[in-house]
Amino acid sequence: MVQKDEREPKRPRGRPRAYDADEALRQARNTFWKKGYSATTLDDLSDATGMNRPSLYGAFGDKRALYLATLERYVIANREAMDRELAGPLPLREALMRIYDLALALYFEADGAAQGCFLIGTAAVEAVNDDEVRGVLGKGLLTFDKSFEARIRRAQAEGEVDDASDPKILSKLASAILHTLALRSRAGDKRSTLRATAEAGVAMICGTAREGR
Template identity: 30%
Template sequence: MNTEQDAGIRKGRGRPKTFDRESALDKALELFWRHGYEGTSLADLVEATGAKAPTLYAEFTNKEGMFRAAVDRYTEKFARQSEAALICPESCVASGVENYFRSTAACFTDGKKPGGCFFICTSSTLSADSTEVAEMLRNRHSNQEQHLLTFLQARQAAGELDANTSVSALAAYLCCLLQGMSVRAREGATRAELDTLIDTLMLQWPVLSRLGC
């Protein structure tokens, strides 16, 4: 073996693996989802992702930075799926709401990840010291309600809801129901059990859609 070949082999050995950011975030997301923000340590993240601590610091700055990135990852992977079901232009307002809830129930109980909503599960375990993280999660909750409100306002403007319906009250009610479904899923409720709640919601829809009239 000549010197050039030997040098090439030595160079190939020990070449660092490329950091897979998305794979690391998926593993971090599940860890935060299962144990909460404060219940997850940097050592846990290092073990779960297989990356060294300096690599994680270089990519995310600190644990909070990685949590914020995991929040964005959750929104990208799961929350937008339900939102797409809601705003489908081919669906009437009732079907849009039902599709949104069915899609969310499927996400909450698919068995491949921790049950319930990532935002709700992690915010419920925060201490008073995690004010910035808590504020970020509150904003995410507000965004969910705002998204529902925007959808209902658009359908009201199109004449699908009575002009006197309080769409803000309806959006707030729907968000409360979603939060309750998340808690039930976290406690082990099945997809069928959540679907029963959605069946009840849709039976009540004719009355709910006239709130404030």
């Protein structure tokens, strides 16, 4: 997951005239990200967004609807960011490391303990008992697989990866590295150790490169 944004100061409570849905969703997402869905209260969301409860309900529905909206926006933003980075001219090895470096920058962005990935860190817990959250999580992971797969297929066409390799399998391996970075960063692994893990994973993926290319 590679999308970054600026953490802006909280606004006073109450729904201002110049209501900014994007900013409210960003602040709500940051709150869910920090505390988790279950531990986040409506008062937390009200404080974070600067909107009172009636305004929150009127704009986004209940807490669950607001959470789902933040998940979906996170998936879309990160898929777009991944596609932009992977569409560039860098060789496959460098393009993959670019994704992982950006992910690590995001996961370790907050002061104190690393925050990991918003989607994996929160939705994996709620998906056990919520079919809709499970669906967003599953589709989100699949969309990241597809981004990696498209870039690996391009590398295969350009001779970086052997024709006998299966891009679908390699894309899942690329995604698995991303998942590992997300989980282990939140579990306390050092950033330098996780980058070394990413490098080893990329070496495995790119080890299918043709000889002499």
